[in-house]
Amino acid sequence: MSKNKSFPIFLAFLCMGFGDAVGPFVGLAKEQFSLSNFEAQIIAFMGFIMFGILSVPMGIFQDRKGKKTVLMLGLVLALVGLVIPLFGLSSYSLFLLTILLLGAGAAILQVAGNPIMRDVSPEGKYARNLTLGQFIKAIGSLSGSLIPFAAAKWFGLDWKILFPIYSAALLLTLVIIGFTRIYEKREGDAAPASFASSLSLLRNPFIAMMVLGIFLYVGAEVSISSGTPILLSNKFNIDLQTYGLLGNAFFFISILIGRFLGSVILNYLQPKRFLLITALLSITGLVLMLSPVQNLVFLGIFFTGLGFGNIFPLIFSITVDAMPERSNEISGLMVTAIVGGAIIPPLMGFVADMSSVTVGLLVPLAAMLYILYTAFFVSRKIHSA
Numbered sequence: 001m002s003k004n005k006s007f008p009i010f011l012a013f014l015c016m017g018f019g020d021a022v023g024p025f026v027g028l029a030k031e032q033f034s035l036s037n038f039e040a041q042i043i044a045f046m047g048f049i050m051f052g053i054l055s056v057p058m059g060i061f062q063d064r065k066g067k068k069t070v071l072m073l074g075l076v077l078a079l080v081g082l083v084i085p086l087f088g089l090s091s092y093s094l095f096l097l098t099i100l101l102l103g104a105g106a107a108i109l110q111v112a113g114n115p116i117m118r119d120v121s122p123e124g125k126y127a128r129n130l131t132l133g134q135f136i137k138a139i140g141s142l143s144g145s146l147i148p149f150a151a152a153k154w155f156g157l158d159w160k161i162l163f164p165i166y167s168a169a170l171l172l173t174l175v176i177i178g179f180t181r182i183y184e185k186r187e188g189d190a191a192p193a194s195f196a197s198s199l200s201l202l203r204n205p206f207i208a209m210m211v212l213g214i215f216l217y218v219g220a221e222v223s224i225s226s227g228t229p230i231l232l233s234n235k236f237n238i239d240l241q242t243y244g245l246l247g248n249a250f251f252f253i254s255i256l257i258g259r260f261l262g263s264v265i266l267n268y269l270q271p272k273r274f275l276l277i278t279a280l281l282s283i284t285g286l287v288l289m290l291s292p293v294q295n296l297v298f299l300g301i302f303f304t305g306l307g308f309g310n311i312f313p314l315i316f317s318i319t320v321d322a323m324p325e326r327s328n329e330i331s332g333l334m335v336t337a338i339v340g341g342a343i344i345p346p347l348m349g350f351v352a353d354m355s356s357v358t359v360g361l362l363v364p365l366a367a368m369l370y371i372l373y374t375a376f377f378v379s380r381k382i383h384s385a
Contacts, residue, residue, distance in 0.1 A: 005120045005180065005182055006117075006120040006121070006129070007176075008173070008176045008177045008180045008182075009113065009116055009117055009120055009133065009177075009182075010132075010133055010136050011172075011173040011176060011177070012071055012075070012109060012112075012113050012173060012177065013113055013117075013133040013134065013136045013137040013140075014136050014137065014139060014140045014169070014173070015075060015078065015109060015140060015166075015169060015170055015173050016106055016109045016110060016113060016137045016140065017136075017137040017138060017139060017140020017141040017142075017143070017144075018078065018082075018102070018106070018140050018141075018143070018144070018166045018169070018170070019047065019078070019102055019103060019105070019106025019109075020137075020140070020141035020144060020222075020225065020252075021102075021141070021143070021144030021162060021166075022043060022044055022046075022047035022048070022099060022102070022103070022144075022222070022226070022341075023044070023141075023144065023145075023222060023225030023226040023248060024144045024145045024148065024159075024225075024226075024229070024248050025043055025047075025095075025099065025144070025159075026040045026041060026043050026044055026226035026227075026230075026345075027040070027226065027229035027230055027233075027248070028148070028159050029043055029092070029095065030230070033092050036349075036353060037230065037349040037350075037352045037353045037357070037360075038346060038349040038350050038353055040226075040230075040349065041226065041345040041346040041348070041349035042096075042346060043095075043096070043099055043226075044222050044226050044341060044342060044345040044346070045342040045343075045345070045346055046096050046099045046100050046103065046342075047099045047100075047102065047103040047106075047222075047341065047342070048103055048218070048222065048338060048339055048340070048341030048342035049100075049103065049339060049342040050100065050103040050104040050106075050107045051103070051106075051107040051110070051335055051336060051337075051338035051339045051341065051342070052336055052338075052339030052342065053107075054104060054107045054108060054111075055107055055110070055111055055331075055332050055333070055334075055335035055336035055338070055339075056195065056198050056199075056332040056333065056336050057195075057332075058070055058107070058108050058111040058112075058332060058335075059111055059198060059328050059329055059331050059332020059333070059335070060194060060195065060198065060328075060329075060332065062111060062112060062115075062328050062331075062332075063328040063329070066184055067112045067115060067116040067119070067182075067184055067328075068112070068116065068177065068180075068182050068184070070108060070111060070112040071108075071109060071112035071113060071116060071177060072174060072177055072178065073108055074104075074105045074106070074107070074108030074109035074110075074111070074112060074113075075105065075109065075170055075173060075174045075177070076105070076174065077101055077104045077105035077108060078101065078102050078104075078105025078106060078109070078170055079105070079167060079170040079171060079174065080101055080105075081097075081098050081099070081100070081101025081102040081104070081105060082098070082101075082102060082163050082166045082167045082170065083163075083167055084097065084098050084101070085098055085160060085163040086163055086164060086167065098163075107335060107338065110331075110335040110338060111331050111332060111335045112331075113133070114130065114133075114316055114320075114331055114334070114335070115320065115327045115328060115331045116182065116184070117129055117130050117133055118130075118185070118320065118324075118327065119182060119183065119184050119185050120182065126317055126320070126321065127266050127271045127313065127314070127317040127318075127321070128263055128266045128267060129263075130313040130316065130317050131259055131262040131263045131266055131310055131313045131314070131317075132259070132260075132263040133313070134259050134309070134310070134312060134313045135256060135259030135260050135262075135263060135309075138252055138255045138256040138259050138309065139256060141225075141252050141255070142249060142252035142253060142255075142256060143162075143165075144162065144252075145248040145249035145252060146249050147159075147161065147162055147165060148161070148162065149249065197326075197329055198329040198332055198333060201323075201326060201329055201330065201333060202333070206319075206322065207319065207323075207330070207333070209374055209377065210315050210318070210319045210334075210374070210378075211333050211334060211336075211337045212337070212370070212374075213315050213370065213371055213374045214312065214315055214316070214334050214337035214338065214340070215337040215338075215339065215340035215343075216340055216344070216367035216368075216370050216371060217308075217311050217312060217315065217340070217367065217368075217371055218312070218337065218338045218340040218341045218344075219340035219341055219343055219344025219345065219347075219364070219367055220282075220308075220344060220364035220365075220367040220368055220371075221308050221312075221341070221364075222340075222341035222344065222345050223344050223345045223348045223360075223363060223364040223367075224251060224286075224289075224301075224304060224305075224308070224364055225248060225251060225252070226345055227345070227348060227349075227352075227357070227360065227361070228247045228248045228250075228251050228301060229247055229248050230352075230357055231247075231289070231297070231357050231358070231361070232247040232297070234356075234357040235292070235294075235297070235357065235358065236294050236297075247298075247301065250298065250301055250302065250305075251301050251304070251305045252305065253305070254301065254302045254303075254304070254305025254306045254309070255305040255306075255308055255309040256309070257305075257306060257309070258278070258305060258306040258307065258308065258309025258310055259309040259310060259313075261306075261309075262274070262278075262309060262310035262313075262314075271314050271317060271318050272318060272375075272378045272379045273379055274310065274314060275310075275311065275314040275315070275318070275374075275375040275378060275379065276372075276375040276376060276379045278307045278308075278309070278310045278311050278314065278375075279307065279311065279368065279371045279372040279374075279375040280307070280372065280375075281303055281306055281307030282303070282304055282307030282308055282311070282368050282371070283307075283365070283368050283369065283372060284300075284303050284307075285299075285300045285301065285302065285303030285304030285305070285306070285307060286300065286304055286361060286364060286365045286368060287300070287365070288300025288303060289301060289304065289361055290358055290361055311371060315334075315374075316334055318378060319334065340367075344363060344364065344367060347363055348360045348361070348363040348364065351363055
């Protein structure tokens with residue numbers, strides 16, 4: 001597949017990353033609206049609940065109408081959400097509506113973007129290209145921390161400058177994809193997808209295990225993304241709106257580095273073995289984040305992001321490659337599992353309110369221990385569809 005076909009898909013992955021701005025928004029909104037840890041994490045809930053509601057229906061719709069159509073629908077929804085604040089962001093409830101629509105768009109982009117990458121990838125290079133796509137997505141994620149910091153420090157602007165910038169990028173991507181013709185591979189004998197056929201996949205223990213892995217991983221990533229500025233502010237009195245955001249940016253930079261390295265490493269190492277390595281690295285980082293020593297916490301943030309960088313594309317590609325004829329249904333289930341980003345962070349916030357922000361980190365750590373179990377399992381056993 002020619003590079004000009006994959007370029008628009010990589011742009012769509014960049015736009016997917018804008019949905020991760022929900023993480024930095026948690027700390028900013030917590031301060032602006034004087035919210036508790038639990039209330040602040042409701043922003044993450046609103047950003048990710050649409051993954052649970054829309055993903056399977058969109059996977060079924062995609063099976064009938066095509067991945068490109070669904071990809072463009074996701075871009076439109078996210079654009080609508082980001083345009084709302086351009087007319088004024090006067091209340092917390094209006095902000096939550098923006099986050100809800102942005103989350104809906106991001107959910108639909110994930111449903112279409114991950115499997116359509118297989119359509120524009122050379123044979124045997126899907127895992128590599130999906131990891132590269134996630135690397136580009138991490139650039140979009142990182143912008144949610146860096147743009148507000150740069151806008152405040154050098155231009156005297158507040159974090160809401162993100163909305164016109166993101167809107168312009170989404171509009172440009174929508175136009176480029178609209179003019180790009182993409183051949184979508186279909187399995188000739190595959191039956192049309194339905195709710196029943198999608199949910200029936202969960203009776204396959206391998207599929208169920210991997211879907212739960214996505215649920216817990218995304219929950220852990222959003223917990224760290226949204227909780228890092230609060231952790232640094234709570235433990236080391238680091239200013240939340242400036243240098244606290246840099247801690248969040250540091251996390252996404254490490255994810256960015258991890259995904260870039262992963263796209264290279266996967267040319268030489270099997271995805272199943274690499275999943276085990278990334279899980280171990282992530283757990284090491286989370287343990288270091290429990291430390292009372294500031295330098296060790298920052299090292300932990302770096303190791304955690306480095307490990308987190310490749311877990312999603314590895315789990316996704318390993319699962320789809322096991323059953324490529326069910327890719328749309330698997331994509332719907334996998335993206336539904338991203339709803340973990342709505343469930344795990346409020347749980348971490350609740351634990352933090354009941355004890356401390358540091359103790360709250362045990363929630364994403366427990367999630368990653370399950371990922372480690374999954375990684376051991378898939379590295380030892382070859383699954384047949």
